[in-house]
Amino acid sequence: MxxxxxxxxxxxxxxxxSAGEKSVKETLEEKLQEYSLENVIKVVETGCMGACDLGPIxxxxxxxxxxxxxxxKDVSKIVEEHLLKGRVVNDLLYKGDKGDLTIKxxxxxxxxxxxxxxxxxxxxxxxxxxxxEYIARDGYFALRKVLLEMTPEAVIEELKKSxxxxxxxxxxxTYMKWTLARNSESDTKxxxxxxxxxxxxxxMDRAVLxxxxxxxxxxxxxxxxxxxxxxxxxxxRAEYPLAIERLTIAINKAKEYGLxxxxxxxxGFSFDLEIRIGAGAFVCxxxxxxxxxxxxxxxxxxxxxxxxxxxxxxxKPTLNNNVETYANxxxxxxxxxxxxxxxxxxxxxGTKVFALAGKVKNTGLVEVPFGTSLRKLVFEIGxxxxxxxxMKAVQTGGxxxxxxxxxxxxxxxxxxxxxxxxxxxxxxxxxxxxxxxCMVDVAKFFLEFTVEESCGQCTPCREGTKQMHEIMKxxxxxxxxxxxxxxxxxxxxxxxxxxLCGLGQTAPQxxxxxxxxxxxxxxxxxxxxxxxxxxxxxxxxxxIDKEKCVGCTACARVCxxxxxxxxxxxxxxxxxxxxxxxGSCITVCRFNAxxxxxx
Amino acid sequence: MLSLTECPGCKEKYKELEEFISGVKxxxxxxxxxxxxxxELFGYLSEETQQFVADKLEVPLSRVYGVVTFYxxxxxxxxxxxxxxxxxxxxCYVKGADKVMQRLLDDLKVGMEEPTEDGLFSxxxxxxxxxxxxxxxxxxxxxxxxxxxxxxxASKIIEKYRRxxxxxx
Numbered sequence: 001m002x003x004x005x006x007x008x009x010x011x012x013x014x015x016x017x018s019a020g021e022k023s024v025k026e027t028l029e030e031k032l033q034e035y036s037l038e039n040v041i042k043v044v045e046t047g048c049m050g051a052c053d054l055g056p057i058x059x060x061x062x063x064x065x066x067x068x069x070x071x072x073k074d075v076s077k078i079v080e081e082h083l084l085k086g087r088v089v090n091d092l093l094y095k096g097d098k099g100d101l102t103i104k105x106x107x108x109x110x111x112x113x114x115x116x117x118x119x120x121x122x123x124x125x126x127x128x129x130x131x132x133e134y135i136a137r138d139g140y141f142a143l144r145k146v147l148l149e150m151t152p153e154a155v156i157e158e159l160k161k162s163x164x165x166x167x168x169x170x171x172x173x174t175y176m177k178w179t180l181a182r183n184s185e186s187d188t189k190x191x192x193x194x195x196x197x198x199x200x201x202x203x204m205d206r207a208v209l210x211x212x213x214x215x216x217x218x219x220x221x222x223x224x225x226x227x228x229x230x231x232x233x234x235x236x237r238a239e240y241p242l243a244i245e246r247l248t249i250a251i252n253k254a255k256e257y258g259l260x261x262x263x264x265x266x267x268g269f270s271f272d273l274e275i276r277i278g279a280g281a282f283v284c285x286x287x288x289x290x291x292x293x294x295x296x297x298x299x300x301x302x303x304x305x306x307x308x309x310x311x312x313x314x315x316k317p318t319l320n321n322n323v324e325t326y327a328n329x330x331x332x333x334x335x336x337x338x339x340x341x342x343x344x345x346x347x348x349x350g351t352k353v354f355a356l357a358g359k360v361k362n363t364g365l366v367e368v369p370f371g372t373s374l375r376k377l378v379f380e381i382g383x384x385x386x387x388x389x390x391m392k393a394v395q396t397g398g399x400x401x402x403x404x405x406x407x408x409x410x411x412x413x414x415x416x417x418x419x420x421x422x423x424x425x426x427x428x429x430x431x432x433x434x435x436x437x438c439m440v441d442v443a444k445f446f447l448e449f450t451v452e453e454s455c456g457q458c459t460p461c462r463e464g465t466k467q468m469h470e471i472m473k474x475x476x477x478x479x480x481x482x483x484x485x486x487x488x489x490x491x492x493x494x495x496x497x498x499x500l501c502g503l504g505q506t507a508p509q510x511x512x513x514x515x516x517x518x519x520x521x522x523x524x525x526x527x528x529x530x531x532x533x534x535x536x537x538x539x540x541x542x543x544i545d546k547e548k549c550v551g552c553t554a555c556a557r558v559c560x561x562x563x564x565x566x567x568x569x570x571x572x573x574x575x576x577x578x579x580x581x582x583g584s585c586i587t588v589c590r591f592n593a594x595x596x597x598x599x
Numbered sequence: 600m601l602s603l604t605e606c607p608g609c610k611e612k613y614k615e616l617e618e619f620i621s622g623v624k625x626x627x628x629x630x631x632x633x634x635x636x637x638x639e640l641f642g643y644l645s646e647e648t649q650q651f652v653a654d655k656l657e658v659p660l661s662r663v664y665g666v667v668t669f670y671x672x673x674x675x676x677x678x679x680x681x682x683x684x685x686x687x688x689x690x691c692y693v694k695g696a697d698k699v700m701q702r703l704l705d706d707l708k709v710g711m712e713e714p715t716e717d718g719l720f721s722x723x724x725x726x727x728x729x730x731x732x733x734x735x736x737x738x739x740x741x742x743x744x745x746x747x748x749x750x751x752x753a754s755k756i757i758e759k760y761r762r763x764x765x766x767x768x
Binding site: 014015017018019052197199200201203206207239240241276277278279280281282293294295296297298299300314355356357358359363364395398429431433437442445446455560580582583584 | 629632666672725730733
């Protein structure tokens with residue numbers, strides 16, 4: 001076997017793929033062959049490295065040099081300079097705010113150094129297709145320990161000590177869930193992994209499934225042993241084909257190695273795992289709706305009780321956890337519950353993976369201990385707001401969550417703290433909004449989402465969210481009245497009190513929380529018919545300053561709807577009835593003559 | 600209208616679907632998987648295809664229809680050959696996905712979900728694709744991701760696929 005001199009890790013997370021990772025890898029492989037290096041240099045595609053904003057990312061070992069935004073045209077330089085001559089390619093290094101180059105940002109910038117990786121321990125480190133690499137990182141050791149040395153009660157005891165709570169949204173103590181499912185008496189039980197990551201803005205489950213699929217296989221097998229199940233299902237969104245592909249490979253490999261299937265590790269314990277693919281319904285993230293969907297039915301939620309731990313899949317006791325929750329199980333077993341509980345704060349132990357997106361410099365996935373402040377997440381780890389803008393709000397928890405304004409930025413993140421602010425930790429999606437975002441419009445956006453995704457089973461959710469959405473449309477188009485705000489509050493309360501499932505019970509949350517913190521924006525839309533963020537189309541105009549316009553026609557040529565008229569060298573004009581406010585003309589004008597205004 | 604069984608290549612597709620169904624028929628709750636397979640083969644789920652699935656799985660057509668219409672992923676109408684999916688998740692939305700969507704519809708002169716006259720394209724709004732850091736994101740087909748898409752780049756994406764199609768002819 002030839003000695004491998006360098007190992008090149010290429011991030012194949014979702015963001016890097018969309019930034020062109022595949023063609024970078026292909027070009028690299030071609031180049032290596034050209035120089036006959038293919039046998040001494042190993043190229044490994046890993047899961048998401050987290051720093052999605054810098055993609056495609058390449059890390060070259062043994063030095064650990066971190067190259068960012070690598071394009072196919074950069075590859076020959078990497079091969080010729082770095083691999084052949086041992087010179088670092090400065091152009092591709094991470095540049096700090098002041099332009100300072102860093103060879104190993106993973107060791108010295110807050111985005112990496114402030115993280116504590118437990119659930120995402122293997123992301124960006126191993127080849128997700130290789131079971132050997134997973135095992136080399138202590139994979140399946142927890143399963144071995146459980147099967148050979150621990151009773152189910154002892155496993156539950158460790159979970160209790162760890163104080164792990166469900167990472168999918170509701171935050172229910174995991175040990176309790178496992179205890180309930182274990183104590184239910186039945187000849188057949190099931191274990192489910194909820195991989196129906198539907199919250200817009202959250203992509204940690206996708207990253208774990210794609211980057212470390214064996215972590216889920218191992219944890220579900222442990223769960224099955226504890227509650228006494230022989231069959232499990234991973235319910236994964238159809239939108240994540242790569243996750244499904246890699247998980248399928250992982251399941252087959254685990255079976256081949258005797259770590260899944262019949263008579264696991266010769267202990268007599270058997271467990272089989274199957275993937276079921278969703279079909280695009282947000283409500284299926286609700287556990288009973290998910291169960292209906294696995295049964296091949298319309299994914300409508302069931303009445304609770306009975307809870308799935310008593311009567312779940314096909315009427316049998318069922319344990320259902322989310323991907324990130326499972327990803328924490330093996331490390332807890334290996335290191336003990338107390339080890340896990342050293343991270344975080346009272347009521348929220350361990351770490352949480354957050355997806356930073358929206359108007360923040362360093363977008364990506366980060367795992368930090370609970371209790372970390374929002375400020376640290378957004379401004380240190382996230383690097384703050386780009387383009388010199390001011391932060392307006394952090395939206396957490398997707399359509400069930402709320403918008404937290406700047407004044408609460410120092411709040412330590414815990415389940416209870418965010419709840420008291422009218423938001424939730426939820427699945428961990430954090431969308432940062434700046435002064436250009438209209439909070440009324442954002443609230444309308446989320447309502448539109450819930451209107452479409454309401455399963456239609458119960459009236460408050462089906463009709464109520466629709467009516468709220470109509471009112472929001474009225475307000476954003478400049479026809480709102482003050483009494484509409486009272487109606488929104490009243491209706492919102494009814495929906496929260498009377499809906500059947502979590503989707504309906506939380507659907508008004510985005511409206512309620514923005515009304516609480518951004519009341520004056522609502523007033524501006526209603527009283528002054530103004531959109532302060534200049535986002536709402538009906539309340540915004542794009543206008544050309546006649547003094548500044550020189551009649552260069554650049555704007556007219558770029559306008560996709562041909563709404564700009566005027567003779568050459570004379571000031572131009574925009575027809576507001578045709579204009580879509582796309583802003584193309586503003587970008588193209590070299591004389592700063594065009595601007596958005598809200599009258 | 601031409602019955603699907605008479606359309607070119609459909610006979611083979613039905614045969615493949617039947618084989619798939621007979622392999623999984625006894626697994627409980629398999630309907631959704633079967634529908635995924637059917638849509639993969641035919642591109643959409645016509646009444647005829649739904650009837651076929653119902654017959655082979657021995658479940659009422661009403662149940663099949665109920666499931667098909669519940670889930671966004673299933674379509675009862677034909678789609679374009681290249682499906683352009685615009686992510687309308689929150690991150691994409693705040694970064695201007697609505698403008699990208701509008702440009703695509705304008706360029707192709709179609710409404711949402713509606714195939715172009717030549718059948719080459721259709722535009723779809725999809726839920727969060729989980730590539731939020733690259734917002735706004737456009738996905739063509741199942742695997743071709745485009746990140747940080749501006750309206751102008753959206754136009755270029757269409758042109759790229761159009762050129763590819765023309766190249767084939």
